[in-house]
Amino acid sequence: MKAVQRVVASHCAFCLILALLACLALPQPSAAQGNVITYGQTVEGRVTNESFRTVYAFQGQQGEIIDAVMRRLDGNLDPALLLLDSANTLIGRDDDGADALNAALNAVVLPRTETYFLVATRFGQAQGTTTGRYSLRLERIGVAADPALEAETFPLRYDQSAVRELNDAQPQHVYTFAALRGDLITIRMTRISGDLDAVLILADAEGKVLLINDETPDRRGTLDAAILEWRVPFTASYLLVATRFGGESGNTRGAYSLLLSRVPPDQLGLSLERAILLDPGARVVGRISGEAVRRYYLIQGQAGALIDVQVTRTRGNLDPTLALFSADLAPLTEQTEGVRGQSARIVGYRLPRDGEYILIVSRFNAEAGITEGEYILQLTVR
DSSP: OOOOOOSOGGGHHHHHHHHHHHHHTOOOOOGGGOOBOOTTOEEEEEEOSSOOOEEEEEEEOTTEEEEEEEEEOSTTOOEEEEEEETTOOEEEEESSSSSTTOEEEEEEEOOSSEEEEEEEEETTGGGOOOOEEEEEEEEEEEEOOOHHHHHHOEEOOBTOOEEEEEOSSOOEEEEEEEEOTTOEEEEEEEEOSTTOOEEEEEEETTOOEEEEEOSOTTSTTSSOEEEEEEEOOSSEEEEEEEEETTGGGOOOOEEEEEEEEEOOGGGTTSSSTTOEEOOTTOEEEEEEOSSOOOEEEEEEEOTTOEEEEEEEEEEESOOEEEEEEETTOOEEEEOOBOOTTTEEEEEEEEOOSSEEEEEEEEETTGGGOOOOEEEEEEEEEO
C-alpha cells in the first residue's frame, strides 16, 4: 500500500499526525448500520463535514481475494478506504492507491469467513477538510486455496452452483457460508442423476439445527429440496448439510447441484413478503417513485417498548408518509409529527405486544401522488 506522497516535505509531520489520528478513530462497525455492498456492486455516497465516513458491510469467505476501489465523482474529496473485520481489526487501508485522488485495496486475502466492513471516508477523517461524492466498487477476483478447510467443509458462495454426488460411502456433504442479518436467502438442492431423495439441513455455526426440508415448496412432486427466502436472523456463518432421506441409513444415491442465492438489495422492500429488516439505530436509504410508491420494512419489537421513526427526504420533491401496522396489517398509527413536504415522524408509540410489525414508507396520496425522491429512514427504541 502506497504512502501519501503528494504533500511537500514541510508538511510531512502534519500528515503523520493526521494519519495517526485517523487510525485511532476507527469506527465501531455494525451490520445494523444498514449499508450493504456485495461483490460486483458499485454504490455511491457523499462525504461532508457533518458525515465524513460511511460503513458498508459485506460477507466474506476465508481465502477470498478482493479488490475495492473508491473514486471521487465531484468536489475536492481526497478519498480514503479502510477494511475492518467484525472485531474492528484493521485489515487494509489506502488513500492513494488507484491514482492521485482515489483509494484502492488490491488483492486482499480475507483471513476468515465472517462479515467485513469497508469504510469510505476522506484523508484525515474527522480532521480532514475535503468533501464530495464518490463511488465504491467491490470485486471478488479469486480464492486462495485452503486444503485444511476444504477437507472438512466446502465454502458455498452466492450464485455459484456446487455439483457433487451422494452414495453409501458419502451420504452427506457439509457446506459453510456467511450471511448478513435480514438477508432473504434461497437454497436449492436439485437432483441431477440417480434416484437421490434430497434433504437440506440448515444449522448455525455451533451446529444447532434451524431448518430441515426434504421437498421444494414451489415444485411439488420432485425429489429435490429447497429452503425459500429464509430471513437470516443474525450476521454470522452458517452450516448447510446436503444429504439424502434417511442419511446414512438411506438407500438413494445420485448427483446433485446446490445453489445459494439471495434477494438482491434493490428488490428488498418492494413487497410485504420481502420487507426490509429495520433494526434500532439503523439509517437506511430508499426511494419512492411512480413505479414503487411504497417501501415495506419489518420491525421486531417487545411489548411496552417506545419507538420513534423518522423519514427525511434527501433528494427530489418527495412528500414522505409513515404508517405502522401489525404483522397481519391491522393499522396501528401514522405519522404524528414532521415537516410537510420534507419529513414525517412517529414519536413515542408504545408497542402493544412482542413480535413483528410492518412499517410502510410512501408519499402523500400514494398512487395518486406526484412527488418522488430519495429518503433516509431511522428507527429509535427507548
